[in-house]
Amino acid sequence: MLTDIALDAMGSDKAPEPEIRGAILACRHLPVRIHLIGRQEELRPLLSDALRGERLPIHIVHASERVGMDEKVASAVRTKRDSSMRVGLRMVREKKAAGFFTAGNTGAAMAIAKMVLGALPGVDRPALAAVLPTSSGSPCVLVDVGANVDCKPSNLEQFALMGDIYARCVLKISRPRVGLLSIGEEEGKGNDLTREAFSLLRDLPIQFIGNVEGRDIYNGNAHVVVCDGFVGNVALKTSESLTRLVRDMLKESLTKTVTAQVGALLSRKAFNAFKKRVDPSEYGGAPLLGLRGGCIIGHGSSNDRAIFNGIRVTAEFAQTGVSAQIEREFAARPVAASPEGTEVPLP
Amino acid sequence: MLTDIALDAMGSDKAPEPEIRGAILACRHLPVRIHLIGRQEELRPLLSDALRGERLPIHIVHASERVGMDEKVASAVRTKRDSSMRVGLRMVREKKAAGFFTAGNTGAAMAIAKMVLGALPGVDRPALAAVLPTSSGSPCVLVDVGANVDCKPSNLEQFALMGDIYARCVLKISRPRVGLLSIGEEEGKGNDLTREAFSLLRDLPIQFIGNVEGRDIYNGNAHVVVCDGFVGNVALKTSESLTRLVRDMLKESLTKTVTAQVGALLSRKAFNAFKKRVDPSEYGGAPLLGLRGGCIIGHGSSNDRAIFNGIRVTAEFAQTGVSAQIEREFAARPVAASPEGTEVPLP
Known part of the structure; x- marks a missing residue:
């Protein structure tokens, strides 16, 4: 069919x-x-x-x-x-x-x-996920990468659940390691948002590995990395631009280092092989969860x-x-998330 | 002397x-x-x-x-x-x-x-700056990269001034292009912090080029990029890890593509040349401003x-x-920054 x-x-x-x-x-x-x-x-x-x-x-x-x-x-x-x-x-x-x-x-x-x-x-806020290559060979799901800014801790909690489900269903990782993007590994490190989100993520039925840092997006340490969409978008766009810079500089070094013709030939082959591994065109795009x-x-x-x-x-x-699975697992959550979005009317 | x-x-x-x-x-x-x-x-x-x-x-x-x-x-x-x-x-x-x-x-x-x-x-909060390579050849000062989280708009305003002074004094860029790190170029884009900081930066005696995105850190579009320390730290650590990933993948592709000996020889030379351009050891460290x-x-x-x-x-x-220049320019500011750090005692 x-x-x-x-x-x-x-x-x-x-x-x-x-x-x-x-x-x-x-x-x-x-x-x-x-x-x-x-x-x-x-x-x-x-x-x-x-x-x-x-x-x-x-x-x-x-x-x-x-x-x-x-x-x-x-x-x-x-x-x-x-x-x-x-x-x-x-x-x-x-x-x-x-x-x-x-x-x-x-x-x-x-x-x-x-x-x-x-x-x-x-689901209070759907999230945009990016699937990124890592040095371990197994991809990393970074969520959110731009759908939501000024997130609340409960939003990050939901991103963690959805990222975990995506990694299980689509990437076939049986027990994904889920990290919270912060600027230090200890529990107290980070900003107000991550400190509050930490305790929420710890109580989820996922394999929460605690705070992770920017480097953990690409080193294969985590299968899912959770963050506010502002931070995730900056990380993603920084990465795209840096990949280009590193590639261009290496290409230049290569063709300068060996004689022009040999260099061009070798670098073309090597860069094509490389492209297959990190080129975003191989990853097929970012899913909205x-x-x-x-x-x-x-x-x-x-x-x-x-x-x-x-x-x-x-x-x-x-x-x-994936969507049906998210629906099932969210329905089965013991306590419904509090309606933080509800505004208390001013007197 | x-x-x-x-x-x-x-x-x-x-x-x-x-x-x-x-x-x-x-x-x-x-x-x-x-x-x-x-x-x-x-x-x-x-x-x-x-x-x-x-x-x-x-x-x-x-x-x-x-x-x-x-x-x-x-x-x-x-x-x-x-x-x-x-x-x-x-x-x-x-x-x-x-x-x-x-x-x-x-x-x-x-x-x-x-x-x-x-x-x-x-200076309400000293900031840590990173000096990064770009594709234009002229470096980019990213500030703050980790000294301060949960920044106020006035902190970002001061980071912009200090980054501008550093770029002028040390990097000898006569009129640095200063951008505010956000997730979209139009004025209204970003989060609460960047939207408020935008109007403060616009009124500074610097060449403010508006919002910039993650990709502008490495493409040479801005000489100074201003952000909250949480975001800057994530961008910096992501970059370090990605540079390593890209380099390793390319090295592997290269040595796989050509015969082992020739590949190793060529790649060693090329990677050494590359190292001189992007290796952090050439940049000498992050100044506290x-x-x-x-x-x-x-x-x-x-x-x-x-x-x-x-x-x-x-x-x-x-x-x-640099420090004396920051002192002079901060003293000459028309209106002293309001003491936002002062807490109003609760009744």
Whole structure:
């Protein structure tokens, strides 16, 4: 049986070409049916050209509008009622698709997904997770990486639970080691938020390993690292930029060190091999956790391969039933979280 | 004229050997006089062996105690009154040295420096700055990287001023571009802290370029990046660990891609060249800004070269008069900062 995936054809910086070619790759190699969402008149000839007569389960679903990469979230949500994001997420809500993937504007995708799909019962704030490579070979789930700022301790508690479930269901880690991102390992270290969150996480039915530091994101010490979305976003964007810097500097050193031709040849091969291991396009995008349905967000610079991997992760997210598992485990929690969001009216 | 530098001989993981050899290197190449602080009976024979009869301006100053790398800050501050850190910083306070360098316990060094030297007038919270490499070649000053958590907007305002002065005085950048670390470039983006700090930074006599993101730390877009110490520490530690991961993965790819011998040879040369550009040992350590005197903190894993560079940076810090400049500019500020630290007693 094929899994139906709604794919935003207007998402990436170079859309819709990478999306079309990524969809074709996915249909060739994975048990999926792709609903390619975007302007029909634009997509039809391009898809037809790319298929060259090959018969694959790819259907075009019309959406007249496109959310721009730098468009303000509020305007995208309010004014574009027929955007490819909205149409795709509506398909998930209506069970016409098992999940949605976009390589478009992250902020807009998160806002539209929350609005169209809604949060699961008991989830106060859905969270964006990033799946990162580590030196141990086993990936690390960093959550939240940008959906929520100014978090309360109870938000971090929920991120820990959802990250743990994702690591178990999708990454197949049987007992994930969950750490709280702080700036020192002892319990008292950190800021007001982490000190309060620490005692909440300690009481959860997870393998809580206490405070971890920035270095533990990449050294394989933790399978899940929990933090406020501001901190997680800074860590993620710092990482992307640093990876580029280190790679470029090494490339330059390499080609300077050996004679130009040999250096270029060797470095091309080595860098391609390296790319397979740390390139974000191999990781397929960041899942939103805690929604009534799957929504995975990829990088704007996604190429064919990144879109293919994004579709793969979206299908895995659906097939492994992460959302249903979050719903079950949140319903089974002994005490419902106190409604901290409720404001006490001033006298 | 030689600049007197107090050097913690008991700081680094492998102390005192790297300190002794680093001091010798520094005295050979820089106009400095080194006061090597630590257990006299231990240092004397090692220094004598390392000097091999060479006459250099290195003096041993006795301190009977050593602050351990994992020692709790409170215990180091309270119980070790004759630690090498305390003796060295006292020399700075008494003007017997122009600056102090240690590769020891960062938390303890910050606490002892604040206690012994004290903050400059108008500085509410001294800050730890990191000087990082960027793809533009010009370094980026990230401040604060761990001295202060749960900052107020006015703390970030002061970090911006001090970072700007450091970039001008020591890095010789005439009009530094100063950014506020956030998770989106528009003014309204970020968390409560950054939104309030934004308007304060905009009114400062600096070249404020607005919000910047994690990627701007390494892409050369900003010369100074301002943030809460929790966020800065996470960014810094994440970076250290990621640099190691990327380097190791590339090295592995390289040696796998070409035949073992050629690969090892080429990669050794390339990685050595790379090291000179991004290795923290070339950057010499993190300066504490806003104190009555210079205190620079290096990495625990410092080798001879890192200690040499730490001494170089400590001397530059003293010679360029950063602390005096901070004092002058803070005194000249139109309105004194409101004493936000003052607590209103509860009725």
